[in-house]
Amino acid sequence: MKQHTILNDFIKYASLNVLGMIGLSCYILADTFFISKGLGADGLTALNLAIPVYSFIHGSGLMIGMGGGTRYSILKSQNRQKDMNQVFTNAAVAFLLPALFFFCAGLFFSAPLTHLLGANETVFEMTQTYLRVILFFAPAFMLNNLLLCFVRNDGAPQLSMLAMLMGSFSNILLDYIFIFPCKMGIFGAVLATGFAPLISILILSTFFFQKKNHFHLEKCRISPGLIRHICSDGLPSLITELSSGIVIIIFNMIILNLQGNTGVAAYGIIANISLVVISVYTGIAQGIQPILSSSYGKGDRTAVHSILRYALITMLAISVLVYLGIFFGAGQITAIFNSEKNVLLQQTAVKGLVIYFTACVFAGFNIILSVYFTSTEFARPAHVISLLRGFFVIIPMAFLLSYLFGMTGVWLAFPVTELLVSILGGILFFRHNRS
Template structure:
C-alpha cells in the first residue's frame, strides 16, 4: 500500500510539473518560431544573442522559489508553521531585491552588453530592444517563479501546472498577434513574453482569494541566516539556468567565428529545442521535490529513495523516445524555423540536433540527482554538479572540441560534459548512502 501511494504521488506531482514546465519553456520557443517567420535570419540571430540574459532572470526566480519552497515544505511537514511563513516572507523580499538589480541593468546596460557580441546594426537594434524590455519585466518573472514553487509545495501542483500552461498559451497567442497583425516586430515578441508571467499569477490568484494557501506574509525583519539557507538550497537551480545562458554566449562566440550569423541562427534552433527537452527533466525534478522534502522532513528516507528510482526510470524511457524523435525528424524540425529555406542553416542545424541530443539521458540524470540532493538538505553535491556541468567542464570542452572538430566539436561538447558529470554524480550518490539521513 505504501509503495502504491508513493507511485501515485510521484505520477501526480511529476506529470503536473512536466506539463507545466513544457508550457513554461514554450515562452522562448514561441518567440523563436514567430521571430523566424516574421523577421528572418537576422531576427533569429538577435533573439539568440538576447535569450541568454533571460536565463539569469529565470534562474534567479527558480533559485529563490525552489530554495524557499524546499525549506517551506520541510518546515511545514515538521509543524513549524510560523517558521514556514517567515521563509515565504524572506523569499519575497529576496525577489524584490533581485528585481531592482535587473531593472537597473535593463535601463542602463542593455546597449553596452549587446554591443559586446555584435556589430551588425540591425541585429544590435533588435537584441537591445529584447534585452531592455525583458529586464523591465523581471519583477513579474521573479514573483511568478516564487509563487509557483510555494503553491506547488502547498499541495496544489495542478494549479501550478495550469498557471504555467496558461501563461505559455497567452504568450503564443500574443506573439502571433503582436508580430503579425500589429507589426510590432521584436518588441511585440518580448512584450508578449513579459505579459505571460502576469497571466500565470492571475491563474494562481484563486489559491489566495479562496484562502487555500497555508503560507502567509508575516511581520519579520530580513533574516540573514534564513536568506542564506534559501539561496543555498536554490543555487543549483540558479546555476543550471544561468549556465545555460553563459554556455549560449560562449557557443555563440565560437560559432560566429566558424559559421557566421547562419551558424548562430542554426544554434538558436538547437538551443531552444534544448530548453524544451531540459524542461521535461526539470519538471520531473521539481515534481519529486515536494514529496522528497516532505519524506525527508518526517524521517521517511525509504520513500525518498523510492521516489528517486521512479524519477530515474521515467527519465530513461522519456530520453530514449526523445532521441529517436530528434534523430529521425531533424530535417523536419529545422525546416519549421528555417523560413528563408537557407540550405546552410538546414544542414548545420540538422547535423547538430543529432549530435547535441545524445546528451539526453546524461543531462536528465544530472538534473534529477541535483534536485534529490537539494531536497534532502544535502546541497553541496548539487552545487558541485551544477557548477561542473554549467561552467568548469563544458566551456573548456567547447573550445577543445571545436578546435579539433570545428562545428561538430561544438555539438559534441554538450554530451561529453554531461557524461563526465554523470560519473561524478553517481560517486556522490554512493557516498550519500553512508549518511544517516540519506
C-alpha cells in the same frame, strides 16, 4: 499500499509539473517559431544573442523559489506554522534586490549589454529591443517563479500547472497577434513573452483569494542567515539557468567565428529545442521536490529512494523517445524554423541536432540527482554537479573540441560534458547513500 501511495504522489506531482514546465519553456520556443517566420535568420540571431539574459532572470527567481519552497515543505511536514511564514516572508524580501537590479539594467544599460553579447550592426537594434523589454519584465518573471514554487509545495500542483500553461498559451496567442496582424516585429514577440508571467500571477492569486494557502507574509525578523540558507538550497537551480545563458554566449562567440550569423541561427534552433527538452527533466525534478522534502522531513528514507527511482526510470524512457524523435526527424524539425530555406542553415542545424541531443539521458540524470541532493538538505554535491556541468567542464570543452573538430566539436561539447559529470554524480550518490 504505501508504495502505491508514493507512486500516485509521484505521478501527480511530476506529470503536472512536466506539463507546466513544457508550457513555460514554450515562451521562448513560440518566439523562435514566430520570429523565424516574421523576421528570418536575422531575427533568430537576435533572439539567440538576447536569450541568455532571460536565463539569468529565470534562474534568479528559481533560486529563491526552489530554495524557499524546499525549506517550506520540510517545515510543513513538521507542522511548524510560524517558521513556514517566516521562510515565505524572507524569500519575498530576498527576491526584491535582484528584481530591481535587472529592471535598472534594462533602463540604463541595454545598449552596452547588447554590444557585450556580440551583436553586430545587422542585428543590433533587434537584440537591444528584446533585451530592454525582457529586463523590464524581470520582477514579474521572478515573482511568478517564487509563487509557483510555494503554491506547488503547499499542496496545489494543479494550480501551479494551470498558471504555467495559461501563461504560455497567452504568450503563443499574443506572439501571433503582435508579430503578424499588428506588425510589431521583435518588440511584439518580447512583449508577448513579458505578459505571460503577469497572466500566470493572476491565476495563482486565486489561491490566496480562496484562502487555501497555509503561508502568508507576516511581520517577523528578516534573517540574513535564513536568506543565505534559502539561496544555498536553491543555488543549483540558479547555476543551471545561469550556466545555460553563459554557455549560449560562449557558443555564440565560437560559432560566429566559425560560421557567422547563419551558424548562430542554427544554434538558436538547437538551443531553443534543448530548452524544451531540459524543461521536461526540470519538470520531473521540480515535481518530485515537494514530496522528496516532505518525506525527508518525516525521516522516511524508503519513500525518498522510491521517488528517486521512479524519477530516473521516467527520465530514461523520455530520453529514448526524445532522441529517436530527434534522430529521425531532425530535417523536418529544422525546416519548421528555416522559413527562408537557407541550405547552410538546414545542414548545420540537422547535423547539430543529431550530435547535441546524445546528451539527453546524462543531462536528465544530472538534473534529477542535483534536485534530489538539495531536497534532502545535502546541497554540496548538488553545487558540485551544477558548477561542473554549467561552467568548469563545458566551457573548456567548447573551446578545446571546437579547436580540434570545428562545428562538430561545438556540438560534441554538451554530450561529453554531461557524460563526464554524470559519472561523477553517480559516484557522489553511492558514497552519500552508503554514509
